[in-house]
Amino acid sequence: MPWDLTLTDLPDLAWGAALLGTGGGGDPYLGKALAADSLAAAGGPVQFLDPEELPEDALVVTAAMMGAPTVVVEKLPNGKEAALALRALERHLGRPVTATMPAECGGMNSMVPLISAAQLGLPVVDADGMGRAFPELSMTTFGASGLPGSPMAIADEQGSVAVVDAGPDNRRLESLARALAVSMGASAWMALYPMSGADVRRTAVPRTVSTALELGRAVREARESHRDPFAALRETLPRTVYRHGTVVFSGKVVDVDRRTTDGFARGRAAIAADGTGSAEGACELVFQNENLLARIDGRTVAVVPDLVTVLHAESGQPVTTEALSFGQRVRVFVISAPDRLCTPEALAAFGPRAFGLDEDYRPATLVP
Structure with missing residues (x-):
């Protein structure tokens, strides 16, 4: 059944989307x-719209911002880029878009389709192509299922x-x-992965926007x-496609090594235990826009595609x-990945080795 998202829902959605964004997906504020x-x-x-409500031949186009999160907090958008990209892709395809949809979860990228939808009078599909955030647009359940991201349109604030x-x-x-995003100042806005309603049902991670809203509301x-x-x-998580989540470490951030290269924010963070949790010693996070891996005292406790998020x-x-x-002072909260992120094809596209990590994916142990 269709449902409406209003202004009063935005704070809860922003919180839940930032949680599922695993440290990336853009600035929620x-x-x-x-x-x-x-x-x-x-x-x-x-x-x-629920994915099950889409007509078979609907034209759905995903929307997202691309670039280094460290840049976006300084190079502010004008707010029209997403609609500009979507209209350019419509002209190229020669037919109107039925609905837009997030490409990924994230404090910014879950909001991008709302921006263009409100401006253009379109509905949004309650689903996305990652169930979290990933740094590369090829790292989607759409692509892992054989859908091309092309053609795509990309626009900037100029x-x-x-x-x-x-x-x-x-x-x-x-x-x-x-390369285009870097030339546009290391951040740009895209409309991509044009697909049918049937393709959405076959490839997307369902109901992630309503899940983000539910999680944000529960915490508030x-x-x-x-x-x-x-x-x-x-x-709340067991009622969703994510199933389980728990705090794996509590402590104080004692070191951050972060650099912006090739349009990505890459680095590591070290967190020292503060005695409030069961873990001892230190936790290390590895990230590329998003958190990819968490180690406690040198032992990997969670790795992509499981969701590693940091909360105050x-x-x-x-x-x-x-x-x-x-x-x-933070807590590292790990959430189990939806099943669609754990197929052999998906792991080849965005599992640990796709990021150059010398790890095989093993689901985090989150249930006693």
């Missing part, structure tokens, strides 16, 4: 602010727009789009009633990789 402006200007809610078609080669598309209500927000997360110890607010800093 900026994403929320841009979406709020677009919904206010539209004077009404944005309608969401009004520049380009259409790129790499045929079925999504790695080549990533390379070309990344827990805080308002002075209950443990981390317990609220653990209680007191507020439970997600901490993006560009916002990690010395002295923060």
